[in-house]
Amino acid sequence: MSSELPDKKRISESTIHRLSMYFRTLSLLQKEGYETVSSKELAKREKLTPAQVRKDLSFFGSFGTRGLGYDVVELKAKIGEILGIDRHWKVAVIGIGNIGSALVSYKEFSRQGFHIEKLFDNDQRKIGSNHKGIVVSDIKNLEKEIAEDGIEMVIITVPATVAQYMVDDVVRAGVKAILNFAPINLKVPSHVYLRNENMSMELEYLSFAIVNNHTPKNMK
């Protein structure tokens, strides 16, 4: 991939965030029947400057044609490829509480290529129950079933006290990436990508900003 991303180290989280937004806007433009889009129009829809849009897109090579703008389908495909959402990802959710259940019903996941195919819980009342067509498996079989089904990403929504055990199991089973909702710093080997999410911390960034009258650096 190095020819496509000549300077990967410069790509920050906020750039990826904007690429995700462009992808969504391009999908909308495609639906609306647009064949091309200018950096000006894209900027207007994203509430960004045209210079920012051109900078972000130039990053990944030359897409645009002066005077015509960007080809909507081509640009969308290119961004999708860069983000890795031009394919089918097999995802499992571990912990079917309030957040876990909400995620199973979250339509945008499959729209972006993330397909929840396995659910796990340790609660006997939940094991065997059906959520959107998926039967909840017993957490006891976590490692075995994740490996057998070739699950690549897992979403962890179990309590903090047990999260590391789940992670150790899925890492052994060959998972490549973990989105963690448990409020704990998890240990993963360097070949596994980990991202932490915590709803309450999201509000803490905001309370920090209000109280200190200051937005934290790099806030998305």
Added chain:
Amino acid sequence: MSSELPDKKRISESTIHRLSMYFRTLSLLQKEGYETVSSKELAKREKLTPAQVRKDLSFFGSFGTRGLGYDVVELKAKIGEILGIDRHWKVAVIGIGNIGSALVSYKEFSRQGFHIEKLFDNDQRKIGSNHKGIVVSDIKNLEKEIAEDGIEMVIITVPATVAQYMVDDVVRAGVKAILNFAPINLKVPSHVYLRNENMSMELEYLSFAIVNNHTPKNMK
């Protein structure tokens, strides 16, 4: 606050994230009966280096006593104050779908001082229904009720197409901060703090990392 935060511009999102984690660990240490904690012990629990812990905490003045470590209660209180979670925040959720409902049941919010006190939806089947003791209000009365109840933060989980209208209403009503789950860039005046959250984008950071074998810069 400037005396407490001598160099606020240096505080990044990842520092705030670690402060949030320290706060949680200190709560746990307090429950476990610890009166003091060393930077080494704190680092071990957070899976960080002691140097990182000392750097983060020195940032906010001198807390520790050489040989004794940090006073658990005092350090927790100080971090709580910095994060603005030593008080009662009045929060509203706008849009009571899957994610919205899950957030209403999310216990960690109130534990950190974020109290959901109002819910809004435009669906006649939802208006008047009771979620965890809160009756869902009609979105028509959004501005009026937010202002009357002195709500300071709102969580937006409505579709992207209507999110900006909701934001304009709550900004007029005096809200100070917005956590946005709608996949759209919202416009807010400079005195209102905005944070965007998107579950699917969280997975996109991970798919990017897997496909490009590279973690984005500043990834939390």
